[in-house]
Amino acid sequence: MTNQGKAALVIVDLQNDFCPPDGALAVPGGRDIAPAINKLLDLPFALKIATRDFHPRDHVSFASQHAEKQPFTSSHTITNPENPQETQET
Known part of the structure; x- marks a missing residue:
């Protein structure tokens, strides 16, 4: 085993809530990042993680x-x- 690291992809808090037109917390251009993330998901990362920040009302x-x-x-x-x-x- 070598000491070389392996790359991981971490997608932080990408949610429909931040995306127009129907997101409760929509920000302009909120959906624009999705195509880039989809391209990254096609790459051979050793680990792929997605997080979601959730708060009750x-x-x-x-x-x-x-x-x-x-x-x-x-x-x-x-x-x-x-x-x-x-x-x-x-």
């Missing part, structure tokens, strides 16, 4: 679980602790 991650917050209308700014100039609006 009352999960804390949803805006509806926070006072005075409305789904799809609230936002939050995340600041990189190592570079305060770098922010991302979510």
